[in-house]
């Protein structure tokens with residue numbers, strides 16, 4: 001795939017369910033010529049210091065600290081990205097710690113359900129695959145691949161651990177409005193992630209905008225152009241910044257988009273950065 005974007009505002013590392021360490025991801029971002037990238041791990045900012053440290057070696061690359069929060073709506077979930085001006089905010093970090101604990105409890109219960117379905121995996125192995133990071137279903141899926149129960153991570157979701165699967169288990173989540181307010185309270189910018197999956201999008205956007213939503217993903221690498229056009233329209237209608245990125249996890253599946261395959265224009269990134277009190281390095285320095 002040809003490199004087309006200078007900006008990627010949705011990326012995961014080993015701090016959650018991505019498979020590249022923050023340093024290796026940053027090396028890849030620099031090698032691919034990205035200028036602005038946001039690291040948005042699930043329920044943790046633990047990768048941020050390493051990423052910012054690694055980015056010191058690349059003056060042309062700016063890293064925006066971020067996070068991805070999963071929230072609960074009837075019959076589904078909505079993901080919110082937060083671009084953070086103060087990721088060490090104690091109230092935010094307390095909330096993230098509670099969500100990570102909820103992930104542990106839920107992960108153990110999924111493992112129990114899989115055993116009942118005749119597919120035993122070791123919780124210790126799942127924990128090991130997650131390393132120091134926030135444990136997620138992709139780690140469970142990798143343990144299932146290792147045992148040969150499925151051949152790839154997506155198959156584990158479709159057959160067993162996806163929302164309608166027999167081993168699915170809920171976990172502690174906020175409502176989307178609560179998550180928006182949590183990000184706003186820290187001085188961060190809440191942005192709706194992969195909105196094509198959201199039912200009743202216009203209604204949700206009105207409610208989240210009232211809570212403080214500032215943007216929504218439009219340039220989402222997994223969406224074809226017609227879908228992106230419809231989302232761009234929605235962003236305009238609701239006066240939301242059109243954001244986006246690859247949602248790269250380094251899962252290694254053939255269909256996975258790479259960092260920089262698609263993203264918003266540099267001007268959009270500069271606007272976001274201005275609002276969190278950051279700015280791009282002056283050219284030529």
Ligand code: AMP
Pocket residue numbers: 017042070135136137138153154155157158162249
């Ligand atoms: P969790 O945060 O533990 O609920 O797991 C959700 C994560 O699993 C998402 O953020 C994706 O990284 C991944 N995921 C969800 N659905 C799929 C799927 N169908 N195929 C592969 N990965 C998925």
Ligand code: ZN
Pocket residue numbers: 012017018042136249
């Ligand atoms: Zn993920």
Ligand code: FE
Pocket residue numbers: 068079193194
């Ligand atoms: Fe997501």
Ligand code: FE
Pocket residue numbers: 010012068247
């Ligand atoms: Fe994501």
